[in-house]
Amino acid sequence: MNKVAHTTIRPARSLNLLSQDEIHKLSSPSAALHKLFRDCALAILNTDSQQDDPEEIFNTFADFDVRFVLQSRGIVLEIFNAPARSFVDGKIIRGIQEHLSSTLRDIVYTDFKILSQQPETSAQITDSVFLILRNANVVRPNLPPNMVVCWGGHSISRLEYDYAKQVGYEMGLRGLDIITGCGIGAMKGPMKGAAVGHAKQQIKTGRYIGISEPGIIASESPNAIVNELVIMPDIEKRLEAFVRLGHSFIVFPGGVGTVEEIFYLLSILLHPENKQGIPLILAGPAACQDYFATLDAFLKKCFGDEIADLYHIITGEPEQVAKWSREAVDSVQEARRQSEDAYYFNWQLYIDPMLQQPFIPTHQNMAALKLFPDMPKHELAAQLRAAFSGIVAGNVKAFGIRQVAEHGPYQINGDPELMRAIDDLLRQFVRDKRMKLGQDASCYQPCYDIINAD
Template sequence: MKKVQLNPLGWMSQLSQLEVSQLQDTTRSQLYDVFRNCCLAVLNSGVDEDNYEMLFAPYQDFDIRLIRRERGVKIELVNPPEVAFVDGKLVRGVHEHVFAVLRDMLFMGNKYAFLHDPVPADSVATTDMVFDMLRHAQALEGNDELNTIVCWGGHSINQHEYKYTKEVGYQLGLREMNICTGCGPGAMKGPMKGATIGHAKQRYTHGRYIGISEPSIIAAEPPNAIVNELIIMPDIEKRLEAFVRFAHGIVIFPGGVGTAEELLYLLGILTNERNAQQPIPVILTGPQGTEAYFEAIDEFVGATLGKKAQSKYQIIIDDPVEVARTLCESKHKTEQYRLAVGDSFSFNWSLKIEEAFQIPFIPTHETMAELALHSQQDTASLAVALRKAFSGIVTGNVKAEGIRQIKEKGPFQLTGEPELILRIDTLLQSFVAQQRMKLPGSEYVPCYTITPNE
């Protein structure tokens, strides 16, 4: 049996005796199971795998323990993956990430009763919680330079598209922009990799490569090797809110259903009249050959959420320099707007996010079947319903609890207005045909069926 003890890093080394006692409370077995799985995923940092069973199967004897010391808490790893070590020593970045998991899952979990109570109870409290978690992660420090670009896109992209994401990241790095992604492979890794070169050429020593994940997705998408700041939000809704309040600009690369979910969430917020003046640049971009992908996305948005939603983004094909230049030039507008409304540069408090976008959606066969997939509702409500539908498919594709449900009960069933359902099906089929649902080499078996109302 191999055991490795880790000393605490950062402010986790400054815990009080009461806080250490709370961390050692093993009565919350479900939270500890999630904590263990997140740590195991972090220890597999850089492994390209989107099947949680394949990732976790070799490590049934892995365990993680908290050891109380007078000056704080140590972590003991039992039979950890060898991939996390170099010449017998744990990689420094992985060491940091393990304590990031401790910070977010157990320390913040104690504060907010993760997995127990439906907290926070209202919109304001939810935003306060998102802010608090980013603050505890020390992510807001240094985020007042208006240079954080959130990059979304698929984990399953081809090499041509991956190289393009690196080139965009490189151009952003040359302009001293920092990168924030979902922390996994593919379009989440490429911009970070490119930015490291741009930062090095500019001798920019404050390069930040921030990965924001959540417990059920990190197991399927372990942090890529470039992430130097890891933040784990308690659920997908708070993860999405953290992205949009943290960002000074957003780039969306080609992706699958998860990327579509993120775009629908964003557009549902930006079409709110109270956000009409928000200067958040949103760019959809990809290399030559992705025109059809973005045309399909644009057509779907126009047919479902309307022209107003389409006006909230621009599509730039095969021009990394123009993408970076556009984002860099937007800094002045963002600065002027935040100053005018008295808002923070590091956290967008003034962005209005309705409670419907914040309430956690738990995909089950029942909740997926009950989604209101029809056009006879306002744009925000339709965006919420569509976002939930795509979120459920992500769950069925890669998340442990979703895969388990599909095995037990069969595919999720989506039912709705015939025209809308047909549009959803057409978009999803295009993702399947382009192999955007699973990593290359994996055969995709749909976790959903689509049926129009009679």
């Protein structure tokens, strides 16, 4: 593995202006903040790598380190044994430098300004999400709505990637900006396509916003198209940031992480407090008809046939997907104009506190989930979202992988018929290689055991 043995980097913009306390907490190798930034920095410097196993990445670059050097003009990052792919002729790629600076900005701000306040109520958590996004200059007043959130898997076929890119191109031609989870696959495709569409329309202010969090950034490093990177402190605030910022949503084919995102959004849409919907489309190439038919049947199994009223499925026709997105964004603009809601942040959306509290995928928490069809539908969706979050952790997050290695597979309990439907869906994802990049389905070991499935 090629490495750059030693280099120094000055943070872009104003992040070299840190307080003595901030520098001390970041500089101490034993401090949690130092390890957090080191791990995120390694993920960013590993951008465009095909590795998606965080433990493998950390082991490959076990000698990687970051130190903070205080100078009269601010700080300098001293980096050791960094992945060589982020450098050209010994100089760091400008976009990578920007991503490092964004990560430092968010980690410092979150630790000193957000977590120190210990937000507890639902309103306080939403304020925290807003403040992090405002500090990152992502929320901007006086701009018309044009944000399309694109979700989907990082482990997709070339056909699916090209389709996502074509949809992005059509959206770029229509002046729409893109928000994704910032990784490769269905997250990179729409951004890359939109960049070409924007260029053809001579739009020089195109926004390609990537929203990540420390637990997943190693397996989904920011792609090179992202020009606004935000690191949220946990997956729940990351998901809330998506729904507060987005004016419409497109879900491309994906695996368990994508289904987790769908359940999160459906829980919000199903909540009786939310009278106004969020435009949601499930889209993929014509070859993905079976994928969406399976997903549609699974969602109906969980919530009843009426759940299909909350989303629209389009296979093929990327231009039609973009037209639908443009019309959806325009309708959101009109609705917010009439309600006098902010264009840049959906304040009126109600998010149940159970979706805001961090779900830690321990074996105890996974076993405590309640998955029964007679529950209120928004509560079932929230519980299903937590179950799939745990499965994501067990597959791609360092914490979850260690939990499964030490204590065995997670135990998931619930209604037998519903459990069989979940197990069937997950096993199809394994067969289709949607659970993990490059895996051999024949030797895949599930990180979960389904209880009461017989």
